[in-house]
Amino acid sequence: MPDDTAGRRDVLLMGASIALAAAGCDGPDEHGHPLHARPRGVTAEDASYATVLDLEGLGRGVLVRTRAGHAVKLEGNPQHPASLGATDIFAEAAVLSLHDPERSRRIRRDGAPRPPAELDTALAEARAALLPAGGAGLRLLTGPIASPTLARLIGEILAAYPAARWHQHDPLADDAALAGAMAAFGQPVALLPDLAQAKVVLCIGADPLGPGPAQLRQARDWITGRREGRAGGRMPRLFVAEASPSLTGARADRRIPLQPAEAEGFARAVAAALGLPGLVRAETHPEAAGIAAALRDAGSAGLVLAGRGQPPAVHALAHAMNQMLGTPGTALRLATPPLARPEPMAASLLALTAAMAAGEVTHLLVLGANPVAEAPAALGFAGALRQVAFTLHAGCWVDETAHRCRWHVPLPHPLEA
Template identity: 35%
Template sequence: MGTNKSSIDLEGANQGLDAQGSSPSPASGPEFSPFEAPWSAPFDRRRFLQIVGASMAMAGLAGCRPKLAERIVPYVKAPEEVLPGDPVFYATALTLSGYATGVLVKSETGRPIKVEGNPDHPGSLGATDVFAQAAILGLYDPDRSQEVRLNGQKSNWSVFVAAAQKEFARLKSQQGKGLAILTETVTSPTFDAEIQSLLAELPEAKWYCYEPFNREVVFAGAKLAFGVEKEPLYRLDNADVIVLLDSDFLYISPGRTPYTKQFAARRKIRKAKQDSIASTPSRALRPSVALSQTTA
């Protein structure tokens, strides 16, 4: 048996392999080494100041554009109390869930810009809450209706008045049958008198009041405890222990602003005796204050 052995050139087969047996990368040359690890590339102070300086220069150039010309049209008959740059405060009330809070509104040339508490009103005592501060945003809603529309088409007030009079005449002939009035909780005597006058003229009409967060459970509890449906008024400054049953009296309850002042009066560090709070919080409601004790 014979074999024909051929010579194998191992040196030629191994050409191009490094000591580890792998083929060298085409980007392993010295011209690619500065970009091999860009995160560890040197970044000196001069380069940093160049980048920051260029950014500040660009920001400065953005504010160098010519100012647009604006014209101030004076009043033909200027109101006595309105002066440009001199704010005017007027007293009003903000209603939430049927409970009013007296506030002072800061106005600049007829535009309300800030809501402050009225120190002479027992519902605010000179302070406000987040709801009162956010109320100023509702005065300038860009999505509010700007014009009268009929079936999706632009119309005018004369067409609206004619259509409303026709519909009201039909309702009046039926004693208001089919008419439903939906409002929030009404505590204004003037508004209530207007609705009562309308219901007297249209006796078949229905009036419904709705609140997303009503107080019916509180009224029912007061009736069980005292026999009448009333809104309880608390004196937290006289309480040594406060028990909360799924309640947050500093956030959504009526009188939250004066309650905050009463509660804070008993939390003075220098006082030897402070009030304590026990709560049974639910998943949907957590008290806004630190609790002394939480009960599951």
């Protein structure tokens, strides 16, 4: 049988040579070509620039190394408080998504590429139809927005069309945490735990060392706290009560397995053991007394965290226990949420779907969201979308929502100029 190894090697080498040559040449002058223009202020052949990458609506600072204007490597920005010079898998994958061959590169109408002038005409007709009624029938759907610039632009749209409405959707949005903060403080609150200062930490379904926009900072803080505790002769203690294994649970000094339905009862048991006043219903748990004693001994360096997916009562109890311990100002900082408009996103999408099904929506703009794929099937978003006459999806990929919309517009990648 003839040996075709050399032939295959030649083909691979030829393909690699073509790819390298293409990477070093100027690409076609079209939207979506990776970094067809160098970032502003970057003139050198090999250069770096600082930027921010979004994760769940929050930014992490990175330094981007480029060659011939193309991003080739990401490093954490040591001067950014969320990254501190480190990166996670999401940041590293940004370079791959930049050069993803499946990225959208064309304006499309009903799935077919169309020239920009045709989109301009369609938008002009939409404006002419919406202005007389103050934007009645116009809805905007986005993911969570923390960018001040994008929030300002959305505000300008709502000011120009006062009858328009803005909705938000994120399949991972923690609406229960928002409800818990409203119950405890009467307003949305962002929790910024300082694990370097915490001496005893109780996580109820929380995974502060796991994936998320704050993972890098919190992991660094926990390492710092343990290093200082080892030097001082008192190591910080970590209790984790959870229904499924997590990175934080793997690091716990004591891991308490729970059924999901048991989380609220466990939180009430710890709160009762701490002596939290005003409990409507107290529970008991064999671990509660020991954990409460450790938290009480830590005082303001004791910290209770409730995780994503926990019911509002668990979040409210965690807030109450932190207030009782005096944690805010020591191992916890309460801040204004960075999101432009904190709201229950499940309810927001439900309201939009109901309005579309009722025929109240005539124009829908979807910015960087994919509710057709990510919303619960029982909600019926895809069916309601068919009732809207003008639909436009803007995103980096031609996803399920883009296929169901009349128009699709490609968005630039965060690493593009």
